Amino acid sequence: MILLMLMVIIVLVILGLVGGSFVNAFVWRFHENKNWVSGRSECIYCHHQLSSIELIPLLSYIGLGGKCHYCHKHISLQYPLVELFTALVFIVSYIYWPVPIKGVQVLIFILWLVVVIGLVALIIYDIKWMLLPNSIVFSLIAVGLLMAIINLLNAQNKGTMTLNYIEACAISGGIFYVIYVLSKGKWIGGGDVKLGLLLGLLVATPEKAFLLLFLASLIGSIVSVPLMLSGKMKRKTLIPFGPFLIISCFVIELAGSNILHWYMHMLIYR
Numbered sequence: 388m389i390l391l392m393l394m395v396i397i398v399l400v401i402l403g404l405v406g407g408s409f410v411n412a413f414v415w416r417f418h419e420n421k422n423w424v425s426g427r428s429e430c431i432y433c434h435h436q437l438s439s440i441e442l443i444p445l446l447s448y449i450g451l452g453g454k455c456h457y458c459h460k461h462i463s464l465q466y467p468l469v470e471l472f473t474a475l476v477f478i479v480s481y482i483y484w485p486v487p488i489k490g491v492q493v494l495i496f497i498l499w500l501v502v503v504i505g506l507v508a509l510i511i512y513d514i515k516w517m518l519l520p521n522s523i524v525f526s527l528i529a530v531g532l533l534m535a536i537i538n539l540l541n542a543q544n545k546g547t548m549t550l551n552y553i554e555a556c557a558i559s560g561g562i563f564y565v566i567y568v569l570s571k572g573k574w575i576g577g578g579d580v581k582l583g584l585l586l587g588l589l590v591a592t593p594e595k596a597f598l599l600l601f602l603a604s605l606i607g608s609i610v611s612v613p614l615m616l617s618g619k620m621k622r623k624t625l626i627p628f629g630p631f632l633i634i635s636c637f638v639i640e641l642a643g644s645n646i647l648h649w650y651m652h653m654l655i656y657r
């Protein structure tokens with residue numbers, strides 16, 4: 388049993404590193420409008436095509452000492468970090484998946500890994516260009532819907548679950564929509580509204596949707612207040628909110644029930 392778990396973890400680390408490597412290449416090509424399926428990877432400085440030995444996630448970066456083999460320019464730390472981060476989310480997802488991964492949950496878990504890759508791409512995209520491209524968000528909504536349908540088909544009380552999904556989406560998408568309309572798109576972008584809808588679909592209950600918004604604002608403040616105080620960031624500086632939402636979604640997907648349970652427990656036994 389432990390051996391099996393260990394094997395799964397090793398496979399997930401490899402898949403995560405490869406997935407992160409895909410995100411690095413995908414985000415760049417997507418932004419440059421290049422063919423992201425068949426295009427060859429190249430150095431972003433000297434445009435030298437990379438050989439397959441230079442495309443091994445993480446190991447190539449270490450082997451090359453963080454520099455391009457041809458022009459010797461420094462390769463951004465983004466590359467290994469994104470690979471490591473994706474692998475980390477994969478392993479943590481496996482270890483903390485809230486229900487046993489067997490039967491139909493295997494399928495749900497695999498779809499989740501696909502969603503994770505897409506969400507990591509959105510984090511990078513939002514940080515780099517302050518944008519959440521529609522085509523990525525809508526593709527992920529399609530995967531999220533598929534997960535919801537599979538869950539519903541296998542649920543005992545389909546009515547309650549459907550209602551939970553609708554409420555969760557209405558809360559996380561709806562609140563952003565109201566902020567978006569009230570601030571005329573100055574505080575958050577339209578992309579955040581669609582992202583809210585997607586994450587509502589993933590967290591799947593209204594309580595977790597509220598928790599998502601709370602946690603994202605909390606992480607956002609923890610990150611931006613010190614930046615503001617140190618003068619590195621002005622009050623008017625726009626910071627992308629998408630990454631905070633997505634990180635919160637990872638936390639809630641894996642630990643949301645525990646957090647809510649702990650919170651209710653505190654309320655009752657205070």
Ligand SMILES: [Zn+2]
Pocket residue numbers: 430431432433434435455456457458459460
């Ligand atoms: Zn180069």
